[in-house]
Amino acid sequence: MMKRVGLFLLAAFSFVVSSSFVAFAQRPFSLPKQFSVMQIIKVGGGEIVQKIFVDGDKIRVEGPTGVQQQINIIRKDKKTIYTLFPDERIYFEHPVKEETPLFDITPGDPAAKWTSVGTDMLQGVLCDKYLMESKAGKATFWIGKETGAPVQIIPEKGNVLVEWKDYKVGPQPEELFVVPSNYQQIENYTIDSEEKNQTVPSEKQKPPIPLPPHDVQ
DSSP states (O other): OOOOOOSSOSOOOOOOOOTTSEEESSOSOOOOSEEEEEEEEEETTEEEEEEEEEETTEEEEEEEETTEEEEEEEETTTTEEEEEETTTTEEEEEEOOTTSTTSSOSSSOTTSEEEEEEEEEETTEEEEEEEEEETTEEEEEEEETTTOSEEEEEESSSSEEEEEEEEEESOOOGGGGSOOTTOEEOSSOOOOTTOSOOOOSSSSOOOOOOOOTTSOO
């Protein structure tokens, strides 16, 4: 299992800002109901590349977990998450709840304190820059002025950097959110991250569901 690095999950601590900065009581940006993006999570000297697709109550996240690819399809309309392993063409499913990882794909804690700290040019994009402070920690967000979407996120600790690239707004193909007919369902698999004896038809141990950018493992 990949080690928890905790983008914003370290410790609660206070922060004092200049009175010229503007504080927000809620997350100062929102994402559209239909979009796709490539998310790059840089941890230490390595990086994890994920592809994210969102269409209303349907979310798909593709990316490596350990030595193999994993796909998670979150269907809020069906109250189910489908976790697929393309290399073996198997999948399992379990109920989706509001506390389930990936339920909210939008980065950042909506209940945190957000403070505007000016503007910045990043990757050739003019961004609004915000400091997010929550009970778990704080991080800096660069939000594209034109798109209203994150361009970069850096937590104060953890040696982690998150980038969003190829952000595109629009409807997503329906087939992205459906389990292919040639996949076999595994009935007795658990996603408990503390489970020591996970088993499936192959002898490989399956990793837990990858988390969204504000709660990375």
